Amino acid sequence: MNDVLDAAATAACLPWPALTQELAAVLRDPSVQAPTRMVQALPAGGTLFLMPAFDETLAITKLITYTPGNIGTGRPTIQGDVVVLDGTTGQRVRVLDGPTVTARRTAAVSLLAAQHLVPQLRGPLLIVGAGVQGQSHLEAFAACWDLQEVWICSRSQHSAQRLATLARSLGLTARVVTDANAAMARCPLVVTCTPATEVVLRVPPRDDSFVAAVGAFTPRMQEIGPALCRHFAELGTVAVDTSDATHEAGDLLQAGLNVGAFPTLEDVVRGTVAPAQGPVLFKSCGWAGWDLAAARCAVRLASGPDSAPSVAA
Numbered sequence: 001m002n003d004v005l006d007a008a009a010t011a012a013c014l015p016w017p018a019l020t021q022e023l024a025a026v027l028r029d030p031s032v033q034a035p036t037r038m039v040q041a042l043p044a045g046g047t048l049f050l051m052p053a054f055d056e057t058l059a060i061t062k063l064i065t066y067t068p069g070n071i072g073t074g075r076p077t078i079q080g081d082v083v084v085l086d087g088t089t090g091q092r093v094r095v096l097d098g099p100t101v102t103a104r105r106t107a108a109v110s111l112l113a114a115q116h117l118v119p120q121l122r123g124p125l126l127i128v129g130a131g132v133q134g135q136s137h138l139e140a141f142a143a144c145w146d147l148q149e150v151w152i153c154s155r156s157q158h159s160a161q162r163l164a165t166l167a168r169s170l171g172l173t174a175r176v177v178t179d180a181n182a183a184m185a186r187c188p189l190v191v192t193c194t195p196a197t198e199v200v201l202r203v204p205p206r207d208d209s210f211v212a213a214v215g216a217f218t219p220r221m222q223e224i225g226p227a228l229c230r231h232f233a234e235l236g237t238v239a240v241d242t243s244d245a246t247h248e249a250g251d252l253l254q255a256g257l258n259v260g261a262f263p264t265l266e267d268v269v270r271g272t273v274a275p276a277q278g279p280v281l282f283k284s285c286g287w288a289g290w291d292l293a294a295a296r297c298a299v300r301l302a303s304g305p306d307s308a309p310s311v312a313a
Helices: 007-012 016-027 098-117 132-144 157-169 226-235 243-247 265-270 288-303
Strands: 038-041 047-054 058-066 078-086 092-097 125-128 149-153 173-177 189-192 210-213 237-240 280-283
Touching (some): 007 098, 016 098, 016 132, 016 288, 058 098, 058 288, 078 098, 078 288, 092 098, 092 288, 098 132, 098 210, 098 237, 098 280, 098 288, 125 132, 132 157, 149 157, 157 173, 226 237, 226 280, 237 243
Parallel strands (some): 125 149, 125 189, 210 280, 237 280
Antiparallel strands (some): 038 047, 047 058, 058 078
């Protein structure tokens, strides 16, 4: 069997329900460790990320580049691989397509957060940003949420229309809009997944809203306006994906908030924090543990359906 998987084969090994379940399992697994990722600026303006993680049986490293200069060139902005090793023998088990892992595990993290923070929330989903992450979030929520309608806002009308076509193929009603802030009044579920070069959401949210902000993953990046971040913190609930957000969550840091005071997704999944109140902002920055969860999912699936984890998401 070929252990180097392309994008399509990697996606096939990461079905949304199983991947979301594995993310929850990783958060409950005390053997999981993910050292601080290395982030290195590259001379041409890109960034190199080296992200290791391991548990009792597997060790992984994601080696990936983020190259914003590729926007509009036809070349992907995120490239790289996830190398999966047997933690006992050191033998290589799989090489997964890095951008596919990143897209799917990020969307599944947003889905897991919504499942635990706002499980009864229904209504249209607003996706701001119609690139790879916009598509992965659409597919994840269409597969695992009671979703009927999606609204799409993007600087690229072509990308927005393409994502709307995909939504319709999945049985959803789709609408392309030009003003994300105006659309928030009608959409309780919101995902921002832009290149985070500028603020895209500024207005106060609905009282019942859930916003997953995934586009900004460095201190200098930002999608959610400072006043809006403070609104969530003062009148609602803010949660972050991991404690790494204390030095990576640009949206929250630039709002002057104490990021370390907010609960993590692990706290939420383990039930060690009070239920969410008011509008909810979930800030996701990324973590090698999510890539380990994807690797575990891919290895389990290859081993057969009976090896799936028993942890409910």
